Amino acid sequence: MAEEKDYRINTEIHSEFVRLVGDNVEANTIVPFAEALEKARGLELDLVEISDKVDPPICRIIDYSKFVYEQKKKQKEMKAKAVKQVIKEIRFGPNTDEHDVDFKVKHAKAFLAEGSKIKAYVHFRGRTIIHTDRGLHLLQRFLEALANDGKPEAEPKLEGKRMIVLINPKGKKDK
Numbered sequence: 101m102a103e104e105k106d107y108r109i110n111t112e113i114h115s116e117f118v119r120l121v122g123d124n125v126e127a128n129t130i131v132p133f134a135e136a137l138e139k140a141r142g143l144e145l146d147l148v149e150i151s152d153k154v155d156p157p158i159c160r161i162i163d164y165s166k167f168v169y170e171q172k173k174k175q176k177e178m179k180a181k182a183v184k185q186v187i188k189e190i191r192f193g194p195n196t197d198e199h200d201v202d203f204k205v206k207h208a209k210a211f212l213a214e215g216s217k218i219k220a221y222v223h224f225r226g227r228t229i230i231h232t233d234r235g236l237h238l239l240q241r242f243l244e245a246l247a248n249d250g251k252p253e254a255e256p257k258l259e260g261k262r263m264i265v266l267i268n269p270k271g272k273k274d275k
Contacts, residue, residue, distance in 0.1 A: 117156040
């Protein structure tokens with residue numbers, strides 16, 4: 101299994117001098133590459149280039165396999181902690197009745213309270229596309245009913261046969 105390397109190690113480093121950092125060396129010392137490599141081999145560890153953006157590049161004397169393992173572990177933890185945004189859809193027709201809108205507002209408030217985004221849209225079928233003003237009015241009424249619970253990302257817009265608006269939940273700081 102070929103693994104993609106993010107860091108250059110040992111003889112892959114192409115620099116005359118390197119800046120050593122880490123536990124096994126004095127802080128921030130610049131030494132010739134050959135000396136740094138000998139020091140790493142003497143400790144039975146690897147010389148790993150951490151940053152090549154500066155001159156001389158920053159290198160650390162560490163066990164490379166352990167370093168890669170810890171990097172993967174950190175990335176996995178960060179991915180697990182990332183909040184996954186759920187988008188709930190609420191569909192209307194251009195002739196949706198007042199009671200039905202109220203019913204859907206109640207559901208939308210529950211969705212926003214749990215932290216989900218809402219994609220509300222009016223779907224125009226056949227000749228109803230000529231009544232885009234009804235759809236706009238319906239979504240405006242829907243947004244007004246949710247003013248305390250959510251905030252629209254943008255004004256409703258017509259995309260093909262749908263007039264769409266995305267609504268984000270209001271955070272604690274927004275209320």
